[in-house]
Amino acid sequence: MKGTNLGEFEELVLLTIAALVNEAYSVGICDELERQTKRAVKLGVVHSVLNRLEEKGLVKSKLGEATQTRGGKRKRYYTITSAGKSALVKSKEVRDQLWNMIPEFSLKRI
């Protein structure tokens, strides 16, 4: 398995998957990210990140039901694995620790 370290964008994608619960598929993730981060998110980037996350075993995917839209093609839904969860938790812990180290006044001055 490749390293479990998460990149910034990988973390965002992983969080979105967790947030969308059962509705996380590529275009949906894209839209949600755009809404939350207010920046343009390219499908190609999301797609390759999803592919990488799956390779790392942080998410798993299955195909949904075929619908009239999307030219009759099925969606691939992503769900977060326990490895994914622990990776998210770990990165949050790291952040929290760092946040806690920051003295009150130094932030106020900014």
Place this chain on the structure above:
Amino acid sequence: MKNQNDIHPPRWATRFLSWYCKDELLEDLEGDLHEYFERNVISKGATKAKLIYIIDVFKFLRLYTIRKPEFVNLLINWIMLGSYIKTSGRTIVRNKLFSTINIVGLAISMSVGLLLIGMLFDIFSYDKFHVNHKRIYRVISHYEYLDQKDGNFMATTSLKAAKEIAQTFSVPEEVAILSREFTGDMKAGEKVIPLSGFWSNPAFFKVFSFQLAQGNQATALKDPYSVVLTEKSARKLFGDEPALGKFVTLNNDKQYTVTGILKDLPTFSHMQFDMLGSLVTSEANARKDDLAWDNVWGTWVYLLLPPDADLTALKTSLDELSKREDPTVKNTHIELALQPMDDIMLGQNLGNQIGPTMGRSSMLIFAGLAFIVILSAGFNYTNLSIARSLKRTREVGIRKVIGALKRDVMGQFVVEAVIISLCAVVIAILLFVLLKPYFLNIEPSIQKVFLLNLSPKLLLYFIGFAIVVGMAAGFFPALFFSKINAALVLKNASNSTFFRKLTVRKVLIVFQYCISIIFITSTIVVYKQYKHFITFDLGFKTENILNIALQGNKAEILTKEFSELPEVTGVSQSLMVTSVGNYWGTYVKYYQNPNDSLVVGYNTVDENYLPLHGHKLLAGRNFTARADSSESEVIVNQAVLKRFNIAGQNPEKALGEILKVDGKNLRIVAVMKNFHYGRANARESTKEVMFRYSNKTARLVNVKIKTQDILATYAKIQAIWKKVDPIHPMEAKFYSEQIEEAFSGLKASVKVAGFLAFLAICISSLGLLGMVVFTTETRLKEISIRKVMGASEIRLLYLLGKGFFLLLAIAALISIPVTILFFEKVAFPELANHSPLALGEMLLGVLAVLALALIMIGTQTIKVARANPAEVLKNE
């Protein structure tokens, strides 16, 4: 507005996506892109949405999405290839007639392709033996006097420019200078051999990779009166004795030391010479105008540039040099430019080349024609394969039912085509070997440039070419068969309607016949022009005149000797041969208008020249024989009177007027009728011309012969020559021969066009034969029934042939106007004094092609029409 659901992303893009994308990623990715597409249709419109879709498809072409080639597939393909080859072999053997037609047709056309490849191969082999060939550039120049642009660039430049570049430019590593003309009779001991070569400087050996067998590269061309001989020349002069350090004498004048022996030059070198003299020798003897800035006709300059040289900066420095030097000559601008050495053989058509080259335009024309001929043969293949399809559809249907995919069927047919074209290339290579000597003899320059030797590498190219041709020819039939619907074909055994609507076949036949007709009519037209020009009325007589180059011998001695032969009716002397494309000109002024000067073409002749050539004098008298060589008389043509407006253009009154020629005052003693001084097809072939008198400067003697036995007389003349000049072989040609040579380009195009016409006709006839055989065979039963019902043979002939007649008529109707337009609008405006388009002969050519086609249709249909209907029908 269209319903949104009706708008689809471009199908080919989707197909491309599914071709490259991994199966496990494909469906989801396709869906995603489709979803975006639907959104974009609403927000941005259909066109933009499609564009974005296409861009996205290409954006997703990434390492992680690409399908990995599967080993199993490769294995299956490999196994299937064996099967394809086996079944292809069977079909080829089973359909002997079609296979023969295809193989022969392809072989004929490929032989032309092979010639082309051989030529290109030779051309690209030129000068590659120079280690630095990529870094060698030649300085070329463009001469412009006043505003008269003198056509193209010339391969030469001035010695002055060469010196300036060598001394003041820092970029070139070395500057090699080759200067003409180091030519003459070289004498070593008692042996005298005529040799030719160039003056050159020591940098020659640094720029080029010519190897010295003996001698020192650094010093061989350093000292005055040094000469470097090629091994061949050294052998001629000294035999097997060592030549290095020996003395040789040039033209019985100066003595030179042999300072180097050069290994014989490779054939594929664009410069060829027997020897090199040290440039300092010629500089020591240079006249003032040899170093003039505008003397751009005698020196070739080659620069060895560093690998990272900035060519634009160098060009700028050349332009600056021109700016600096232009004021040293009056009214003249010389532009210099650089030409990579690798472009010399196949580059622009420059004047003053150092050796024979092949122009890019003629190569392109030949390549175009070869391509058309190959295309035509490829059409035959396509045509016949699709025609045969009736018999093969079921095979394809069964293959598909068993599980063959589209690409398997395609593979099958492409392999079949490749096998046929490989068979064809074997025959084509034989044809290539047979055609080679004829091809090389088409034009003298072709023989000088090409060897066309078969080498293993060239053979490899040939086979590669055959595979490409086979794949191209097989592609359309393969596509056609792969689209066959298996169920439809198998259900309906005789579904001839399936192919009825195919007009492609007819279009292909029309195309082939158009090509044939265009080639044959063009050949006829060009041949007529050639005949027209070599029998052109030049304004004087050229019959039975043998022009013999003096090569430095005394004209009087030869004249005296030749005159004693009973068959010789007259001998005259002249400077040059007119009407074959040679020009000698000098400035002339008329004393009444001293500011108006003009270059007038001239020939210096003796008193016998004008009567011998039958030039017509309008007024005045011929030159009279003089003992001394001073010049005082001139004979001009009408155009000179007109140009200077001498004596109101009245020939009688113009006599006695004075022209200033080369600083001498010459009296007009006669006015002659205009004649074609230039080549008959040159635009200004009858412009201002004068004859000057001289009994000293002749380069030729013109011998008029009256004899029944030309060969015997020629032998006698040759014997006299041998007696007078034992060193040089006699260079004698009949005037009419020289005129033919002047039009050898036209003659070569007649030969090439005629050859291609022959090929095109062969190929299209083969194709037509195949089609006729096929249609008659498939309608055999119908014909038999018609016959039983009482149809006459004529009626049947008409029935079977009318479709083809129609196609031939269409081909004729398209191609004749195309040919006429081409010659009237494109070719003839370039050709002065051409004869009118020979419509009658053209039609004759068309009729010949059509007659051939009709005979073929006729014989085949008669065979069927005469068949005994009982024989055919009883087999049912």
